[in-house]
Amino acid sequence: xxxxxxxxxxxxxxxxxxxxxxxxxxxxxxxxxxxxxxxxxxxxxxxxxxxxxxxxxxxxxxxxxxxxxxxxxxxxxxxxxxxxxxxxxxxxxxxxxxxxxxxxxxxxxxxxxxxxxxxxxxxxxxxxxxxxxxxxxxxxxxxxxxxxxxxxxxxxxxxxxxxxxxxxxxxxxxxxxxxxxxxxxxxxxxxxxxxxxxxxxxxxxxxxxxxxxxxxxxxxxxxxxxxxxxxxxxxxxxxxxxxxxxxxxxxxxxxxxxxxxxxxxxxxxxx
Amino acid sequence: xxxxxxxxxxxxxxxxxxxxxxxxxxxxxxxxxxxxxxxxxxxxxxxxxxxxxxxxxxxxxxxxxxxxxxxxxxxxxxxxxxxxxxxxxxxxxxxxxxxxxxxxxxxxxxxxxxxxxxxxxxxxxxxxxxxxxxxxxxxxxxxxxxxxxxxxxxxxxxxxxxxxxxxxxxxxxxxxxxxxxxxxxxxxxxxxxxxxxxxxxxxxxxxxxxxxxxxxxxxxxxxxxxxxxxxxxxxxxxxxxxxxxxxxxxxxxxxxxxxxxxxxxxxxxxxxxxxxxxxxxxxxxxxxxxxxxxxxxxxx
Numbered sequence: 001x002x003x004x005x006x007x008x009x010x011x012x013x014x015x016x017x018x019x020x021x022x023x024x025x026x027x028x029x030x031x032x033x034x035x036x037x038x039x040x041x042x043x044x045x046x047x048x049x050x051x052x053x054x055x056x057x058x059x060x061x062x063x064x065x066x067x068x069x070x071x072x073x074x075x076x077x078x079x080x081x082x083x084x085x086x087x088x089x090x091x092x093x094x095x096x097x098x099x100x101x102x103x104x105x106x107x108x109x110x111x112x113x114x115x116x117x118x119x120x121x122x123x124x125x126x127x128x129x130x131x132x133x134x135x136x137x138x139x140x141x142x143x144x145x146x147x148x149x150x151x152x153x154x155x156x157x158x159x160x161x162x163x164x165x166x167x168x169x170x171x172x173x174x175x176x177x178x179x180x181x182x183x184x185x186x187x188x189x190x191x192x193x194x195x196x197x198x199x200x201x202x203x204x205x206x207x208x209x210x211x212x213x214x215x216x217x218x219x220x221x222x223x224x225x226x227x228x229x230x231x232x233x234x235x236x237x238x239x240x241x242x243x244x245x246x247x248x249x250x251x252x253x254x255x256x257x258x259x260x261x262x263x264x265x266x267x268x269x270x271x
Numbered sequence: 272x273x274x275x276x277x278x279x280x281x282x283x284x285x286x287x288x289x290x291x292x293x294x295x296x297x298x299x300x301x302x303x304x305x306x307x308x309x310x311x312x313x314x315x316x317x318x319x320x321x322x323x324x325x326x327x328x329x330x331x332x333x334x335x336x337x338x339x340x341x342x343x344x345x346x347x348x349x350x351x352x353x354x355x356x357x358x359x360x361x362x363x364x365x366x367x368x369x370x371x372x373x374x375x376x377x378x379x380x381x382x383x384x385x386x387x388x389x390x391x392x393x394x395x396x397x398x399x400x401x402x403x404x405x406x407x408x409x410x411x412x413x414x415x416x417x418x419x420x421x422x423x424x425x426x427x428x429x430x431x432x433x434x435x436x437x438x439x440x441x442x443x444x445x446x447x448x449x450x451x452x453x454x455x456x457x458x459x460x461x462x463x464x465x466x467x468x469x470x471x472x473x474x475x476x477x478x479x480x481x482x483x484x485x486x487x488x489x490x491x492x493x494x495x496x497x498x499x500x501x502x503x504x505x506x507x508x509x510x511x512x513x514x515x516x517x518x519x520x521x522x523x524x525x526x527x528x529x530x531x532x533x534x535x536x537x538x539x540x541x542x543x544x545x546x547x548x549x550x551x552x553x554x555x556x557x558x559x560x561x562x563x564x565x566x567x568x569x570x571x
Contacts, residue, residue: 044421054477055544057312059324060530063549067530068561073311085561111546130546161456163299163422187421189454205558218456220423222463232479234454234461248309250461250479261547271553 038121039139044162044188045221047124050262051114051231051253062111065204065271080208080242087206089269099267102131103152103200105209105237108217108251113262124158124190131267137192150211154197161218162188190219202237202247213239229255299422300455302382306366306482314478315363317438319529320522323539326441332471333538336441337520342513344439346505351496353411355434356449358390360464360480362438365488382417382424389496395426402429409445424453436466436476441539444470458484474541531559 036042055062061070068087076084092100102110112130119125119136126135137158148155163186194215202209218234230252237247316322323336343349354362367385371394372378379397386392391412402414413431417424428449436443443449447468454461459481466476500506505513515521526537533555536543 053546055546056325056327056477057314057479059543060313060532063325063536063543064530064532064552064556065558067559070559070562073313075311111549113546187423189422189456191456218454218459218461220452220454220461220463222423222425222452224450228475230463230465230477232452232454232461232463234456234459234481236459248311248459248481248483250463250481252463252477252479254477263547271549 039158039160040118040121042160044160044186045190045219047116047190047219047221047231048118049116050256050259051116052256052261053109053111053113054252054254055111056252058109061203061205062109068205070205071203071207074202074207074247075244076207077242077244083208083242084206087201092269098269099131099133099152099200100269101201101204102128102133102267103197103209104135104154104156104194105197105213105215105235105239105247106200106202107131107133107135107153108233108235109249113256113259114253115259115262129262129264132264133267137190148196150196150198152198152200154194154215156192156194159191160188161191190217192217192219208242209237209239210241212241213237231255299419300424301370302368302424302453302455302460303370304368304484305486305488306368306460307485307488308363308365309481309483310363312478312480314361314480315438317440319525320439321520321537322440322526324526324532324537325544326437326539327472327474327476327541327544328441328539329471329473332441332468332473333540334517335471337517337523337538338514339435339439339442340513340515341439342502342505345501346513347498347500350498350501353389353391353432353434355411355431355436355443355447356390356393356413356415356428357436357443357464357466357476357478358434359384359393359451360462360478361436362388362390364388364390365485366460366462366482367488382426386412393426393428395424402427405430413449422455424451426451426453442471443468446470447472460484474544529559531557 060066069085071084092098107128107130110128110130112128115127115129117125122139124137126137128134133153135153135156137156139158139160194217197209197211197213197215199211200209201207214237216236216238220232220234222230222232224230231254232250232252234250235248237243239247320341321337323333326332328336344352359366364387367387369383369385370379371381371383373380381397382395384393384395391410393412393415395415395417397417400416402416407414407430409430409432411432411434413428415426415428417426428451431445431447431449433442433445435441443466447466447470450465450467452463454463460483461479461481463477463479466472505511524534526532527534533552536548536552542548
């Protein structure tokens with residue numbers, strides 16, 4: 001074998017080696033193709049159960065109704081400030097709009113409890129006792145259905161985000177078992193994009209969001225060795241009409257063993 | 272012949288390395304970079320000295336908080352005192368995170384959160400080393416180890432000094448443990464901090480902060496701290512230790528007077544951070560008169 005040929009053979013072999021894992025991971029053509037698992041069966045994390053808000057942040061704006069005009073740290077446009085300053089709960093009550101501060105962009109920050117269940121194999125149902133609201137998180141192709149009426153909770157499209165496999169870097173050949181299952185990374189998170197909202201309030205005292213607001217959430221759970229479980233919902237709200245920069249918050253919940261403290265209350269424009 | 276083969280193998284190895292998937296051996300996601308704090312919560316609020324709202328303090332923690340006089344920070348020996356690692360989520364600064372790699376193997380040894388202002392650096396050791404004996408020294412930054420769970424980094428910090436945990440309000444002791452969860456979602460990094468302290472807390476104190484990756488961080492002049500004479504009375508009388516006796520804090524009622532929030536809630540406690548506490552407040556609370564927004568603390 002000439003020097004050039006032997007180099008080519010060695011290089012080709014080395015490249016094949018470096019792709020070895022991925023080659024082995026290719027589906028066997030003799031096997032019947034398995035349909036993708038439904039989102040419920042494919043869930044990398046378990047969100048179901050009862051969760052309670054932990055109000056350690058922004059207590060003064062969440063646990064009580066703040067004064068008109070008290071909205072620090074919100075990147076509001078001048079138009080939004082004007083609207084917030086004109087807040088009048090009596091008007092909202094007269095218009096039957098007591099739920100304006102319970103829309104999806106505010107709801108996860110309202111002190112209360114969540115009850116999360118699977119409505120079907122493709123839909124997570126999130127019931128909230130504060131304001132007796134329900135969000136449905138539908139797993140789909142990433143697009144909200146068109147021509148639906150706007151609602152406080154809007155249309156939420158969900159998607160699991162799973163870690164990519166951590167492929168070990170092997171410089172030498174290793175024994176492999178044919179068709180051995182790939183190492184499956186653990187954990188993951190839930191990404192939810194909510195649109196089609198009815199305009200409402202980010203805070204009880206009339207800080208507005210528009211009907212064109214888009215909310216993107218990432219739901220992450222943390223199960224501790226002592227049995228405690230926490231849920232952090234990283235939330236970004238984009239609303240150029242009323243927010244100069246996106247609103248970024250991450251409310252936290254703690255899992256409860258049951259629904260003993262579940263306490264549905266109606267929407268209130270004042271409390 | 273053998274030398275030629277070895278040479279070919281070297282070339283082949285170098286070329287094959289270029290095709291290898293770029294998967295780090297230990298890290299699932301890259302955390303390096305400067306992460307600007309979103310700062311849209313009241314984590315860094317420090318307006319009223321007695322504002323313990325939502326803090327799960329026990330009786331000792333409340334007593335410690337109410338005895339604190341910020342003038343204590345002007346004592347020479349305390350001027351360069353740093354905040355405990357909890358300041359990562361409750362402080363005003365961004366996070367600059369870098370990877371510390373073993374120089375020969377390039378394996379990840381640690382993630383380093385650079386010191387900034389009055390927070391010490393945090394080295395999150397990823398090489399499996401154990402936490403030291405409880406009698407080991409307690410530096411300001413403590414001792415931290417980390418593990419990956421999927422794409423989430425979990426760090427646990429012990430061995431840090433006593434310090435105030437929310438801008439001069441509330442303290443953690445040198446027996447506290449601080450756990451952080453780092454969740455990266457695109458250019459957002461969410462840190463969930465869980466502080467546990469058998470001395471001053473009745474339940475874990477949980478705060479979150481959202482950071483955004485930035486190439487234009489706000490440059491804070493991170494200069495060395497040099498003690499100077501800040502309050503002459505402290506130097507004239509070195510025995511003076513600024514503190515308030517029980518029930519004597521002059522700002523005790525400030526939050527109640529400004530926001531109509533009952534004093535019982537202002538003093539914190541684990542029950543105040545759960546939704547059912549609102550039932551206690553409902554009949555006792557009347558919203559204050561409208562405020563001029565521009566005058567409010569932190570209004571943007």
